[in-house]
Amino acid sequence: MPKNNAKDIDSPLIENFNKEGNRPSLWAVQGDQLSCAASFLVAKVSTELPITKIGEGMFETFQKISRILAAHMLRAMALECYLKGALLYNGEKLFDKGKLKGNYTSHNLINYFKRLGLSPSKDEAKVLKYLTQFIYCGRYPVAK
Numbered sequence: 001m002p003k004n005n006a007k008d009i010d011s012p013l014i015e016n017f018n019k020e021g022n023r024p025s026l027w028a029v030q031g032d033q034l035s036c037a038a039s040f041l042v043a044k045v046s047t048e049l050p051i052t053k054i055g056e057g058m059f060e061t062f063q064k065i066s067r068i069l070a071a072h073m074l075r076a077m078a079l080e081c082y083l084k085g086a087l088l089y090n091g092e093k094l095f096d097k098g099k100l101k102g103n104y105t106s107h108n109l110i111n112y113f114k115r116l117g118l119s120p121s122k123d124e125a126k127v128l129k130y131l132t133q134f135i136y137c138g139r140y141p142v143a144k
Contacts, residue, residue, distance in 0.1 A: 014098035021095035027085030031078040038074035041067045073138025076109070076131035083112035090116065107135040 109128040
């Protein structure tokens with residue numbers, strides 16, 4: 001009986017991984033899920049008492065601010081998913097040989113806009129830079 005070669009076993013898995021990772025609709029769904037989670041956090045904060053309530057403790061205030069910052073991160077991540085989905089729709093491939101290609105490993109939203117042939121205005125570029133920072137700062141306790 002012939003021995004199974006690990007490459008022969010992994011090959012269909014890698015092909016499927018590439019296929020799914022390069023499907024624009026999955027990136028759109030992921031963006032929608034992240035956006036929905038962000039909306040939930042914002043709704044949670046808006047139904048609570050205002051941050052400026054006299055006598056409110058530091059912990060409660062910190063919780064509210066943390067939720068708002070997390071919502072910014074989730075919305076920025078959603079935008080990244082939408083942009084990557086648009087790139088895939090335009091024919092680019094994000095995954096090859098079971099790995100995310102190098103030019104897609106950053107979270108630089110301005111670069112993704114430019115790859116789509118879009119030229120963000122000065123104000124839009126500021127917002128995109130701000131959102132990019134939320135992706136990094138929201139995921140890690142310190143800058144990467």
